Amino acid sequence: MSFDAARLANAAAATLRAYDPGHDLPALRRRFGATLAELGSNENPLGPSPLALDAVRAALADAFRYPDPRGAALKAALAARFGVDAARITLGNGSHELLMLLAQCFADAAHSVAFSQHGFAVFPIAAAAAGAEAIVVPALPRTHPTAPYGHDLDALATAVRADTRIVYLANPNNPTGTWFDDAALAELLARVPRDVLVVVDEAYHEYVDAPGLGTALRFAEGHPNLIVTRTFSKAYGLAGLRVGCMISHPTVAAVLERLRESFNVNSLALAAAEAALGDRAHLERVRASNRDERAWLGAELRARGYAALPSQTNFLLLDLDRAAAPLERHLFAHGVVVRPMDGYGLPHTLRVSVGSRGENRRLLEALP
Numbered sequence: 001m002s003f004d005a006a007r008l009a010n011a012a013a014a015t016l017r018a019y020d021p022g023h024d025l026p027a028l029r030r031r032f033g034a035t036l037a038e039l040g041s042n043e044n045p046l047g048p049s050p051l052a053l054d055a056v057r058a059a060l061a062d063a064f065r066y067p068d069p070r071g072a073a074l075k076a077a078l079a080a081r082f083g084v085d086a087a088r089i090t091l092g093n094g095s096h097e098l099l100m101l102l103a104q105c106f107a108d109a110a111h112s113v114a115f116s117q118h119g120f121a122v123f124p125i126a127a128a129a130a131g132a133e134a135i136v137v138p139a140l141p142r143t144h145p146t147a148p149y150g151h152d153l154d155a156l157a158t159a160v161r162a163d164t165r166i167v168y169l170a171n172p173n174n175p176t177g178t179w180f181d182d183a184a185l186a187e188l189l190a191r192v193p194r195d196v197l198v199v200v201d202e203a204y205h206e207y208v209d210a211p212g213l214g215t216a217l218r219f220a221e222g223h224p225n226l227i228v229t230r231t232f233s234k235a236y237g238l239a240g241l242r243v244g245c246m247i248s249h250p251t252v253a254a255v256l257e258r259l260r261e262s263f264n265v266n267s268l269a270l271a272a273a274e275a276a277l278g279d280r281a282h283l284e285r286v287r288a289s290n291r292d293e294r295a296w297l298g299a300e301l302r303a304r305g306y307a308a309l310p311s312q313t314n315f316l317l318l319d320l321d322r323a324a325a326p327l328e329r330h331l332f333a334h335g336v337v338v339r340p341m342d343g344y345g346l347p348h349t350l351r352v353s354v355g356s357r358g359e360n361r362r363l364l365e366a367l368p
């Protein structure tokens with residue numbers, strides 16, 4: 001008799017599918033070596049602050065000890081940076097973990113969780129893992145002047161039901177790159193009841209420069225149900241070390257503490273993140289580089305007939321008006337890794353990270 005544990009999986013695990021990286025990166029690295037342009041995961045081409053690397057080396061000597069389960073030093077640094085009490089900060093093994101924990105702590109089969117079509121992939125997984133019903137709100141149309149495929153905050157507020165516990169938003173959103181402004185968020189917060197948690201994922205906040213687009217943190221005062229997540233994976237260049245944080249009402253943080261794994265953020269990551277946060281000059285270089293390269297790459301792509309959607313992030317979504325898979329395979333064959341978007345219901349688009357000038361040139365040269 002054959003054994004298949006899938007039969008034994010609970011309802012959530014039975015419905016979910018495993019993460020599909022879309023390509024075999026180690027194999028591509030072996031094949032192309034240093035000429036491989038890795039533009040598939042929105043990583044920072046400048047890497048982390050050198051101070052973060054020094055901090056990791058120093059922390060290695062104590063790596064035989066468990067990390068600080070409270071992450072007190074990093075929390076204090078973040079609290080000072082955001083101008084909030086440290087009791088409002090929760091650290092995660094990447095912000096992914098925090099987005100998952102929120103659903104696990106606040107929703108179950110009796111509840112619903114709302115998010116936008118073409119929203120960040122973790123939102124539906126978090127809802128399903130908690131056993132909650134997902135309310136997927138249609139995105140704005142392709143023809144929308146400023147946010148094609150973006151979040152429709154009016155529709156999201158309307159979709160909230162009596163059993164809704166969480167509304168997940170990403171601003172700017174991945175994979176669309178689009179954003180909503182402070183005024184739209186203020187209106188949603190005014191319309192949504194206080195016992196619905198509004199989670200604003202600001203993973204790309206450091207790359208933002210559009211007028212009217214600040215941080216949701218400015219609304220924390222009047223809205224205890226507002227939760228903001230940030231990450232060290234993008235502009236801080238520490239994706240491999242896995243650190244994210246959440247800023248929330250202290251009682252939200254206290255509930256998450258009950259399910260959070262005690263040592264969820266490792267000691268190297270804690271040290272690196274604290275040092276990275278302190279290096280403002282490096283962050284400014286990263287932002288300036290991304291601003292210039294995003295504008296340059298976007299213009300070069302458009303000049304070649306590729307419709308790059310507006311972006312406030314470190315990536316561009318190319319809308320091809322045809323299946324994207326052949327172009328994706330062509331680019332792989334030429335040593336350029338980009339990201340297919342079938343899983344997001346956007347099979348006619350490709351997501352391209354903004355790389356260094358050299359990587360961006362390789363992408364342009366590899367285009368058919």
Ligand SMILES: *Cc1c(COP(=O)(O)O)cnc(C)c1O
Nearest residue numbers: 094095096120174203231233244
């Ligand atoms: C990359 C990304 C994150 C970061 O996830 P980590 O787990 O912190 O690496 C979070 N949200 C969005 C929308 C992202 O694109």
